[in-house]
Amino acid sequence: MPFLQKSAIAFLSLFALLAIITTSDAKEGKCEKTGSKNLQVRTKAKSKPDAKLVKRGSSLYLAYQCAACHRLNGKGPEDGVPLDGIGSRRDAKFIKEQLKNPEEHVKKHPEAYQGDPNMMPNPDLSAEEINAICSYLLTLKEHKKEK
Numbered sequence: 740m741p742f743l744q745k746s747a748i749a750f751l752s753l754f755a756l757l758a759i760i761t762t763s764d765a766k767e768g769k770c771e772k773t774g775s776k777n778l779q780v781r782t783k784a785k786s787k788p789d790a791k792l793v794k795r796g797s798s799l800y801l802a803y804q805c806a807a808c809h810r811l812n813g814k815g816p817e818d819g820v821p822l823d824g825i826g827s828r829r830d831a832k833f834i835k836e837q838l839k840n841p842e843e844h845v846k847k848h849p850e851a852y853q854g855d856p857n858m859m860p861n862p863d864l865s866a867e868e869i870n871a872i873c874s875y876l877l878t879l880k881e882h883k884k885e886k
């Protein structure tokens with residue numbers, strides 16, 4: 740094949756390749772947009788907890804004296820288990836199980852408590868109270884000064 744013909748073919752294939760890349764890029768861009776839109780919807784739903792339920796949970800937390808053993812915002816016993824930002828470490832199912840039956844839950848998750856035995860008394864909460872307290876706990880922000 741003469742050199743000129745060869746380079747013409749090479750040039751044309753390069754052109755075709757470029758065309759493919761550009762079109763697929765455009766498609767990807769479109770896909771990303773819808774993806775982030777979905778993400779926005781999801782975050783919105785998650786960041787809108789039921790205000791009434793959270794308030795009830797907060798009063799129950801005080802009424803049941805959870806603060807006697809737990810630390811929040813640097814307040815509470817020095818060696819208290821901190822609950823700040825618990826939502827980033829534990830999910831609702833995990834928290835609810837702990838509130839329902841600490842003894843059983845700690846046995847089930849030795850890795851979460853360094854193999855320590857359970858120290859939390861069973862608070863004897865109703866399912867409705869557990870749900871409210873859990874909603875409240877999931878709104879707690881990380882405490883910046885500690886740690």
Ligand code: HEC
Pocket residue numbers: 800803804805806807808809820822825828829834837838841842845851852856857858859860862872876
């Ligand atoms: C007598 C002390 C004590 C009281 C009172 C107490 N807790 Fe606990 N809590 C603990 C200890 C200790 C742990 C660590 C795991 C264990 O030993 O059960 C814990 C663990 C937890 C956890 C899991 C934390 C994690 O990161 O895994 C949650 C949630 C929790 N408690 C919520 C509550 C709530 C809500 C109340 C009030 C209804 C309460 N606790 C009352 C001592 C207490």
